[in-house]
Amino acid sequence: MTNRTGKLIEGATGKWEVVIGLEVHAQVLSKAKLFSGAATAFGAAPNAQVSLVDAAMPGMLPVINEFCVEQAIRTGLGLNAKINLVSVFDRKNYFYPDLPAGYQISQYKQPIVGEGVVLVDMPNGETIEVGIERLHLEQDAGKSSHDMHPSLSFVDLNRSGIALMEIVSRPDLRSGEEAAAYLKKLRTILRYLGTCDGNMDEGSMRADVNVSVRKPGAEYGTRCEIKNVNSMRFVQIAAEYEARRQIDLIEGGGKVEQETRLFDSRTGETRTMRSKEEAHDYRYFPDPDLLPLEFEQALIDRIKASLPELPDARKQRYVSQFGLSPYDAGVLVSDAETAAYYEEVAKGRDPKIAANWVTGDLFAMLNRLNLSITQSPVSAANLGALIDLIADNTISGRIAKDVFQIMVETRDAPGAIVEARGLRQVTDTSAIEAAIDAVIAANPDKVAEVAAKPKMAGWFVGQVMQKTGGKANPAVVNQLLAKKLNLPG
Amino acid sequence: MSDLATLTLAGARDALRRKKISSRELTTSFIKEVEGARGLNAFVTETPELALDMATRADARLSRGEAGILEGVPLGIKDLFCTKGVKTTAGSKILGNFVPTYESTVTRQMFDAGAVMLGKLNMDEFAMGSSNETSAWGPVISPWRRKGSNTPLVPGGSSGGSAAAVSARLCLGATGTDTGGSIRQPAAVAGITGIKPTYGRCSRWGIVAFASSLDQAGPMAHTVRDCAIMLQAMSGHDPKDSTSAPIAVPDFEAAIGKGVKGMRVGIPKEYRLDGMPSEIEALWAQGIAWMKDAGAEVIDVSLPHTKYALPAYYIVAPAEASSNLARYDGVRYGLRVNGDDVIDLYEKSRAAGFGREVQRRILIGTYVLSAGYYDAYYLRAQKIRTLIARDFEQAFEKCDMLLTPTSPSPAFGIGEKTDDPISMYLNDVFTVTVNLAGLPGISVPAGVNNEGLPLGLQLIGRAFDEATLFRAGQVIEDAAAFKARPDSWWK
Numbered sequence A: 001m002t003n004r005t006g007k008l009i010e011g012a013t014g015k016w017e018v019v020i021g022l023e024v025h026a027q028v029l030s031k032a033k034l035f036s037g038a039a040t041a042f043g044a045a046p047n048a049q050v051s052l053v054d055a056a057m058p059g060m061l062p063v064i065n066e067f068c069v070e071q072a073i074r075t076g077l078g079l080n081a082k083i084n085l086v087s088v089f090d091r092k093n094y095f096y097p098d099l100p101a102g103y104q105i106s107q108y109k110q111p112i113v114g115e116g117v118v119l120v121d122m123p124n125g126e127t128i129e130v131g132i133e134r135l136h137l138e139q140d141a142g143k144s145s146h147d148m149h150p151s152l153s154f155v156d157l158n159r160s161g162i163a164l165m166e167i168v169s170r171p172d173l174r175s176g177e178e179a180a181a182y183l184k185k186l187r188t189i190l191r192y193l194g195t196c197d198g199n200m201d202e203g204s205m206r207a208d209v210n211v212s213v214r215k216p217g218a219e220y221g222t223r224c225e226i227k228n229v230n231s232m233r234f235v236q237i238a239a240e241y242e243a244r245r246q247i248d249l250i251e252g253g254g255k256v257e258q259e260t261r262l263f264d265s266r267t268g269e270t271r272t273m274r275s276k277e278e279a280h281d282y283r284y285f286p287d288p289d290l291l292p293l294e295f296e297q298a299l300i301d302r303i304k305a306s307l308p309e310l311p312d313a314r315k316q317r318y319v320s321q322f323g324l325s326p327y328d329a330g331v332l333v334s335d336a337e338t339a340a341y342y343e344e345v346a347k348g349r350d351p352k353i354a355a356n357w358v359t360g361d362l363f364a365m366l367n368r369l370n371l372s373i374t375q376s377p378v379s380a381a382n383l384g385a386l387i388d389l390i391a392d393n394t395i396s397g398r399i400a401k402d403v404f405q406i407m408v409e410t411r412d413a414p415g416a417i418v419e420a421r422g423l424r425q426v427t428d429t430s431a432i433e434a435a436i437d438a439v440i441a442a443n444p445d446k447v448a449e450v451a452a453k454p455k456m457a458g459w460f461v462g463q464v465m466q467k468t469g470g471k472a473n474p475a476v477v478n479q480l481l482a483k484k485l486n487l488p489g
Numbered sequence B: 001m002s003d004l005a006t007l008t009l010a011g012a013r014d015a016l017r018r019k020k021i022s023s024r025e026l027t028t029s030f031i032k033e034v035e036g037a038r039g040l041n042a043f044v045t046e047t048p049e050l051a052l053d054m055a056t057r058a059d060a061r062l063s064r065g066e067a068g069i070l071e072g073v074p075l076g077i078k079d080l081f082c083t084k085g086v087k088t089t090a091g092s093k094i095l096g097n098f099v100p101t102y103e104s105t106v107t108r109q110m111f112d113a114g115a116v117m118l119g120k121l122n123m124d125e126f127a128m129g130s131s132n133e134t135s136a137w138g139p140v141i142s143p144w145r146r147k148g149s150n151t152p153l154v155p156g157g158s159s160g161g162s163a164a165a166v167s168a169r170l171c172l173g174a175t176g177t178d179t180g181g182s183i184r185q186p187a188a189v190a191g192i193t194g195i196k197p198t199y200g201r202c203s204r205w206g207i208v209a210f211a212s213s214l215d216q217a218g219p220m221a222h223t224v225r226d227c228a229i230m231l232q233a234m235s236g237h238d239p240k241d242s243t244s245a246p247i248a249v250p251d252f253e254a255a256i257g258k259g260v261k262g263m264r265v266g267i268p269k270e271y272r273l274d275g276m277p278s279e280i281e282a283l284w285a286q287g288i289a290w291m292k293d294a295g296a297e298v299i300d301v302s303l304p305h306t307k308y309a310l311p312a313y314y315i316v317a318p319a320e321a322s323s324n325l326a327r328y329d330g331v332r333y334g335l336r337v338n339g340d341d342v343i344d345l346y347e348k349s350r351a352a353g354f355g356r357e358v359q360r361r362i363l364i365g366t367y368v369l370s371a372g373y374y375d376a377y378y379l380r381a382q383k384i385r386t387l388i389a390r391d392f393e394q395a396f397e398k399c400d401m402l403l404t405p406t407s408p409s410p411a412f413g414i415g416e417k418t419d420d421p422i423s424m425y426l427n428d429v430f431t432v433t434v435n436l437a438g439l440p441g442i443s444v445p446a447g448v449n450n451e452g453l454p455l456g457l458q459l460i461g462r463a464f465d466e467a468t469l470f471r472a473g474q475v476i477e478d479a480a481a482f483k484a485r486p487d488s489w490w491k
Helices: A064-077 A176-193 A232-251 A297-305 A311-322 A326-333 A336-346 A349-371 A380-391 A399-411 A414-420 A429-442 A444-452 A454-467 A474-485 B009-017 B021-036 B048-062 B105-112 B160-167 B186-187 B225-235 B278-293 B306-327 B343-352 B355-367 B375-395 B421-428 B434-439 B466-480
Strands: A010-013 A013-025 A090-093 A105-108 A118-119 A127-139 A144-145 A153-156 A161-168 A207-213 A222-231 A261-262 A269-275 B043-046 B074-078 B117-122 B173-178 B195-196 B219-223 B264-268 B297-301 B401-405 B441-448 B452-461
Touching: A010 A232, A010 B160, A013 A176, A013 A232, A013 A297, A013 A429, A013 B048, A013 B343, A064 A127, A064 A161, A064 A176, A064 A297, A064 A311, A090 B306, A105 A127, A118 A176, A127 A176, A144 B452, A176 A232, A176 A311, A207 A232, A222 A232, A222 A269, A232 A261, A232 A269, A269 A399, A269 B434, A297 B306, A311 A349, A326 A336, A326 A349, A336 A349, A336 A380, A349 A380, A349 A399, A380 A399, A380 A414, A380 B043, A414 B043, A414 B186, A429 A444, A429 A454, A429 A474, A444 A454, A444 B117, A454 A474, A474 B452, B009 B225, B021 B048, B021 B074, B021 B117, B043 B160, B043 B173, B048 B117, B074 B160, B105 B173, B105 B225, B105 B421, B117 B160, B160 B173, B160 B186, B186 B195, B186 B441, B186 B452, B195 B434, B195 B466, B219 B225, B225 B441, B225 B466, B278 B466, B306 B375, B306 B421, B306 B434, B375 B434, B401 B466, B441 B466, B452 B466
Parallel strands: A222 A261, B074 B117, B074 B173, B264 B297, B264 B401
Antiparallel strands: A010 A013, A013 A161, A013 A207, A090 A105, A118 A127, A127 A161, A144 A153, A207 A222, A261 A269, B043 B117, B173 B219, B195 B219, B195 B441, B401 B452, B441 B452
16 A cells, blocks of 8 residues: 555645554453463552562563463454464563563564554545554563652563563554554454453553655655554654654755654654664574464464454444445444444344434533443433334434433433323324414414415424424324315325 | 491482481481581582471371382582572572572472472582582582592582582482583583483473573482482473473383393494593493493494584573573662662672673673674574484484583693683583483493593483483493592591
8 A cells, every 4th residue: 555645744845745654562451461470450559460470580481371372363363464373482682670581572583463454444434454564472561660769760560571462564654643543443453352452541552653754656764763652642643743853854954863752742742762873782582481382273263263243344234234324334333332332222223313323412422421332321222212212203303302311311211201201292183183273273363374375384383382392293283284274285 | 327428319218218217317417418518618508407397397208108209318409499488599699699489390399209408509600610610609629639639629510519519428419400511511520420301301490590492400419310210300391381391201210220232322423522531532432332231232323513512502502691691680689789870780780790701601692692693693503503403313313322421521620721711611512412402411420530530421312211311321330330439538
């Protein structure tokens, strides 16, 4: 997809193309760490989840957590990627206090997952194809705190040894917006798969953003890597800032130097962390404490058979089976919980009406109250029941909006609300007829007007509805009014 | 009370089971020997109270008829094995005050089998050395002396404390570890038996790592049988070590006495070095004759890549060591020398904590793994390693075992080779190939030179075929009838 030109950026010397690739670190959803039995729960007291292996005590040895391997395979399958039956763990050597062994166990030359592809829907309706170069397993480091003591640093090793998947994309992204959308899609896939919780504010997902700029059609420019960006919005801001910085630099007669940069979320700017000359020599070599990671095709097949329906397939199904628009389908599948909610509402009902309620009133309400769908005060069962009440003419669509609001406030079932508040639609023709007769009797002048101007009938409808407290079935009202006023039916 | 001067581990085991002696009596005697031999500097930590406590419990089990393989037998433990609650230093200042909260798998298995620990044994720092002179706690003095000389000699290394303690009869056996010859070479120059089992036979969990792909624990003792008994307790698959082999452990002692009649013994011509001392040549010839006498067929074989083994070893081992020793950074445990910042702390702690030889190997290892050098050094060394393993595989198509000298020279004087690392590294010339190929090798005392110093012969076997080495080792032990003992000059 490298020939695809995205939105170009205007510079002083003409248009520029931004080229972005992401290295995403996704924490493997697993109760235990990658090479030790220690727990991984977020928020434990500092150094409460550290085994002898994680602390790199003398003579300690890593043992691979097979569940983490299965999670990596599952993820690779979800990224439509090649799974390597043989992969190798290497040591990446560098000194830092939160890296107890003085090396990180990672995969360098032979990762567990090879090339794959992710499809990303953009709001303008375009679908971009982002190549995945590889996915490998590695250990996380601990956490250093430098602000707790005037001269000392503190180290928390709870994260030390937690399994990460590093997912490396091809430089197929052409704007900050695309980069953010790709990250969002990746998170959706990982959450569907249950291989990463995607909680970026807890550090479960971080991205290193590689940015370069070039004149359209030219060779790739020199790239800079922005480390550890921890939200979708920041990915977009960082990429946009960095692209503009590079363009200004080049147009000002300067040259982009390959370097590692940091993103400052307060200012939205990036700044130099270390230059190419200062880059570490990691002295990678195969970890002699671990045998090559080998498994049978049967394991892959077993995992493949257990994969859930993934967002792309589900979206396709919503379009073809439910007749939803691609946009609505895309919105509904964007996370597994929303999709599950929608499917429960739609079950046995008109799927389009269900989709309108979910993407309309429900989303508006959740947005307003800043709630996730799992926290919704209106359950999928209750929303479904509300739709049923409209379908069987118990209430009108207009009343249904009121009932929905009451459901949000009380969390009650719609049937109970309708009964308790007497909102049941009046379809009893004699009651409606009486109301119509009263309106006609009280407004002879209007009756004369409507004879000349049938559009005036709307006024009568409003009066009748008012008299019946909005509960009259509008179709019945229209029908009876037409008869009584001798209007063309 | 048995005579400690002739008592073997097997003999003690049998006497304990027959209640001719108690473990407490035996242990008390050895504690006295240990205390009387401090001049040898073989033990870095003595644990007499712990030993007596273990002996008491062993006696209780013996009286209940619940004896394990090593029940009540007093042993020494190389200071590379982490021992729960007992200081474990790896011969280094950087771990000078380190007390593990955990027990290595090998020592736990031995203690579960009833062994009594007399203390921790001196060694070359992080097992890097062939003379036990790189220990931060001073060299071990060999109990052996040249005839008519008081020159202090080295006990070999890196398991020098183990070799000295066994040959001075301060314990009935000792654990060693062997990365390039660190069990076999000291066993040979100290006149005892030692076996490096197949890589993966013993768990490495809880053993301070030197070079992970080469390190292997093994026993050092007076006799082939004693080694077989110890190895039985030390061996077995450990899920905590991914490189430990999930292979059943045969009855090693049962292999002893079956002889070598009809077996084929290969003699690798590449081990005949230019300028090899004639006494080593003669010993080797004697060994060949003994095997023939015992009914074995002796054939010539070739291991063509032997000459590359030592250089390859001195790339692979330091490379792994440079990474394995990175954890000794002064941050979490061990020696810390505070600095202006964390880099300064690292540099000061590691400069103060590591000795010269360890620093040398960290530098070599860091160099050979560096960008631009990796392919030329580390990768090529790994290729050589593959070729060496293939040499052995091809040789073992023609024979059941190989017979070589263990060491190219007998014990040398303390300080004689410390200024010349290359000549020191040459001590491992016959042993490193075995580590590179992951094979088992045993050294058996076979005679003394004209100065009265012990010399050893090495048998190399197929992977996981230690049983053949015990069989054939016993043949050499019987034929050699090695009776030489050091004078007890240290008492």
